Amino acid sequence: MTLYTRFAAHLDAALDTLVAAGDLPAGLDRANVTVEPPRDTSHGDLATNAAMVLAKPAAANPRALAEKIAAELGKLEEIESVSVAGPGFINLTLTDDTWRAELSAIRDEGSDYGRSTRGRGTTVNVEYVSANPTGPMHMGHCRGAVVGDALANLLEFAGARVIREYYVNDAGGQVDVLARSVHLRYREALGEEIGDIPEGLYPGDYLVPVGKALAAEFGDRYADAPEGEWLVLFRTRAVAAMMELIKADLALLGIHHDLFSSEAELQAAGKPEAAEAELRARGLIYDGVLEAPKGETPEDWEPVVLPLFRSTQFGDDQDRPIRKSNGQWTYFGADLAYHYQKAQTADALIDIWGADHAGTVKRIVAAVRALTGGKTRFDVKLVQMVRLLRAGEPVKMSKRAGNFVTLADVVQEVGKDVVRFTMLTRKSDAQMDFDFAKVVELSRENPVFYVQYAHARIAGLRRKTAEAGIVCGAVDLSQLDTIELDLVKIAAQFPRIIETAAAAREPHRIAFYLNDLAAAFHALYNLGNDNPERRFLITENAAITCARLFLAEAIGQIIRNGLGIMGVQAVQEMN
Template sequence: MNLFADFETRIKNALESLDIIKEKRSELDFGRIAVEPPRDQSHGDVATNAAMVLAKPLGTNPRALADIIAEALRSDADVSEVSVAGPGFINIRLGAPYWQRLLASMIAEGTDYGRSTIGADKKANVEYVSANPTGPMHVGHCRGAVVGDALANLMEFAGYDVAKEYYINDAGSQIDVLARSVFLRYREALGETIGEIPSGLYPGDYLVPVGQALAEEYGSRLHNMPEDAWMPIVKDKAIDSMMALIRDDLEALNVHHDVFYSERTLHANGAQRIRQAINDLTFKGHVYKGTLPPPKGQLPEDWEDREQTLFRSTEVGDDIDRPLIKSDGSYTYFAADVAYFKDKFDRGYDEMIYVLGADHGGYVKRLEAVARAVSGGKAKLTVLLCQLVKLYRNGEPVKMSKRSGNFVTLREVVDEVGRDAVRFMMLYRKSSEPLDFDFAKVTEQSKDNPVFYVQYAHARCSSVFRQAKEAFPGLDFDSLDLKGSSSLINDPNEMQLVAKLAEYPRIIEAAAQAQEPHRLAFYLYDLASFFHAHWNKGKEQPELRFVNDKNRELSIARLGLVHAVASVLKSGLGITGTAAPEEMR
């Protein structure tokens, strides 16, 4: 049950009953009416801007209209008080019976409470990580991995049909460099002294096992082949090995993909898929032969001062037209991006989300232009940029990894602080803002460590049930009807906790629609704060404790409240990919 959706319906029904509305109903847009929590909780439980949205088209004063609407809402049996504030905000306070029924609904729904149908089963593709398969994942990949995975989980919970996808960049010059780097390690495995790794090759020790595996499988046969003969063999082995390494890193972070899409498939059969994508754009009038002026600043690698086949991307929102086929007939990197998007669109996705690093900001407009041109505006494409993560230990920058050669690996971070700390903290700031990650702070057991604070709230919920079993040894907890006693929950502090739980469905929908999973992390911290605060009040006021061995029925009712808190915490932590422990020591 969604409190705010429920009262949006009630408020609109009340509006429909008013004569002043009936006279001009066809001219009014109810879509702009918002129903949300008041900014100040002391003002009420629900607030609406209905009067301010409708006053102008009705030709009346917002405050006067608010008084009329407020009077209509006072007839609702679940409303205990309605007031008008400021220029025309309407604040509504709900009666205890409504909160008690809402709590019973929360208890009954358990971890499904907050699940939404707002996504309407739209097919959505969330592509994230997509790191070049040239080595282990580094901490720079970590944030995008967590944001993408949590966003996909969130959208699925909100009713979208979601596919999690990884685009394997296994074509291009960086793969040639990888193969040559592996071949050097292969020669080393054969007993050759290779000395210092030449500039331009990957220096990390992670390639040593790949070279050893090639030596075991092929002996010295590859060493006697020309490069064009050993190159495809070494490429395949290197890519497979690196993807196994990457999958293992992702598993350690609790990140899982449904689809691993190889860029090389776009170049197979004479780049048939790329050619088809360009033909499709040509048929739609988006391709022409021409030249481009030199871009300002540093020239991109694929720029040519010759006639090329160009995408008329400026007509669909881009800053400049983009080359698709160079003057020598070879395809640009961007041509593969076009083919890849077309493949997604042909697979039936209504919405495509690309989670990229901040250094890909220049890709946003061109990808959006591709989406408009290929889909004719039918598909929505969103690019989410994740800003840099800076690692610290007690305020000091963390040094580079020896194993990788020049960066800190994701696995090193996970192994040191645990995947829960990594995942939650990567979400505990908006992805478009830089993030400072301090190893010391994310492992301390205090309110200042959000992941500990939220997980500790769930562990405390579990401890309440253990206390109850000790207090009431004869009670059958397996068959206990926790929702049946919700009418006994009436303390103002308890009602505040129920009100906080009531925000969860709204948070889920808003975060999914805005594609901002950090909102969920913030909400979970706030909920944990409410729960811990109520727990602490029980220390000073014994009558507020969740378990009272002298009042069994009230204790059962409060167990229902604790169950609802635990369910929301477990649900939200699950969406973020973080565990909900029953004990913490």
């Protein structure tokens, strides 16, 4: 139980007392009653809107009700004072001993501090990356990969069971283009002079080893053979080779999926037909004609009867075809079947998509709502592209990759932890610049450095304390004063940050919080620069040194917990 949930329970007990006394009617909905930090810390440590929420249904004056609630809460030993502000907000100031007890809880719970049970019993499917299997990972994929992986970690930390899934788009026309590109490299490996890569094929050198492997295995059997004899074989081998490249690239970021689902296998198993039959039986798919394109109608346009999903019933602006006129599945039809399959194994679905897919969000959300009867929560998180800079100038593209910068190149230059942390320093749907110079800058403006430096500083303090011959046994936390306990108040918000970030599906909130926590720690630590009495290590005063080290190590524990969710290693010292 976190400090905030504990005081929510205290508040519930106070409200129950008022109900028993006849000051509140029984059965009021308390769902919107909150206990949280006040916006202005000068107002206290905690605030509740209980009187404001309950006054109207209770037919009571909000301020008068607040006074009664405050009187009950004021009886708690953990509360120093209670005040009522404005029309009925209740502000609580906790005793110093309450904060010292919370500090002890941080140290006692260690790597479990902040873990929640809110998600217990829930299975969440997080589908992320899902890059087309046509080449190595590039930085356009990186941000979604990190956001998805950190979100999966966050949801697990909040108590849920998480399935990390990658959807392999191996049934579209792009994999036929890949197969033709590999066939060209295969002929090259046999000694043919291929010249410039023709327009429309993938030019990257990463296909050269695939062509060589096929040449070694099959010789010149398919060099002059018609496409129909080799296309399926080359497509299968090429996709498998590209997926190995992609998995290796993701491993550089510490990312490993639980499940790789093949679009081709999905279609071969008849899953789209099953989804169509289910929705037809419920009257949600019908045969109809799409409206003519808006504006001037093309000369070759003809009205065609197609199977249409009634997505307008679920908030979309028009009904959507699930098949093309040639009978093939549309992207939407295939996606509908894929989500139908996922919904069989999870209570909630999350898709991490590039921002260029924003136009399809409404229709797939409508489809999932229809498929699950609205019982499965479904979120689509859009991720904006990352602009790569070097000292403010755009980064040149990579010839080997085929005119894009590979994820592997970036990780090898600046390191996994820098890449992962940086990808979470902004909300996922906000534009991001990744400047190679700035992400490794040793300054306050670089949150990657600033948070890591806080942890390294704490590790250094531990070493220096031991070198000074100070051994800390039972620690007297009464040595910590109000200034130091203010840092505990920020630390104690971590469990609440976990729950709110998980509920909102926003892992960047962890990065924001850690930056704030690190800033507060550095500010407290730096007080010792001007005032020797505020130093964490005072060799002639073991009692206060041990108390401050206890505080610092608790902050270090929270930093490690938060960085662990982000997939970032906490460093012991800065190089």
